[in-house]
């Protein structure tokens with residue numbers, strides 16, 4: 001990826017983040033805002049103490065009680081997950097259609113597939129989220145999942161989810177729940 005493209009991509013992500021953040025903050029109860037700021041403050045202190053990277057650096061967005069990181073790089077599913085975990089988060093877990101809508105908006109904007117925290121690596125066809133919970137309803141693209149033992153990690157796009165080769169390098173989204 002060229003430097004110019006990377007800068008453009010980063011700016012686009014920032015613009016999107018600002019927009020989502022603004023729409024979220026407007027109409028949020030004061031109490032909830034205070035809790036968020038307290039929580040961020042605590043974690044900032046913790047991170048300074050342990051000399052780790054701040055979770056609220058560029059690329060993090062707040063939406064419905066979670067912080068999300070939208071990558072500008074590409075990594076394998078395992079390396080993407082490691083990136084999230086090193087920052088106190090994990091790959092995104094999509095619990096409902098609002099959250100799918102949120103991630104869909106982002107993937108539409110940058111026109112690329114993103115890893116999510118769903119895999120059937122342990123038992124073929126048994127889809128599990130990174131927190132160990134089993135998938136109830138999904139947002140699969142038509143005719144997916146179709147990869148059998150070859151495709152065990154899930155990527156999302158505007159058209160929905162697809163099982164894919166875990167070692168392919170894609171963008172990814174991390175999620176850190178606040179409450």
Ligand SMILES: [Ca+2]
Pocket residue numbers: 120124125147148149150151152153163
């Ligand atoms: Ca599979």
Ligand SMILES: [Ca+2]
Pocket residue numbers: 144145146147151162163164
């Ligand atoms: Ca597939």
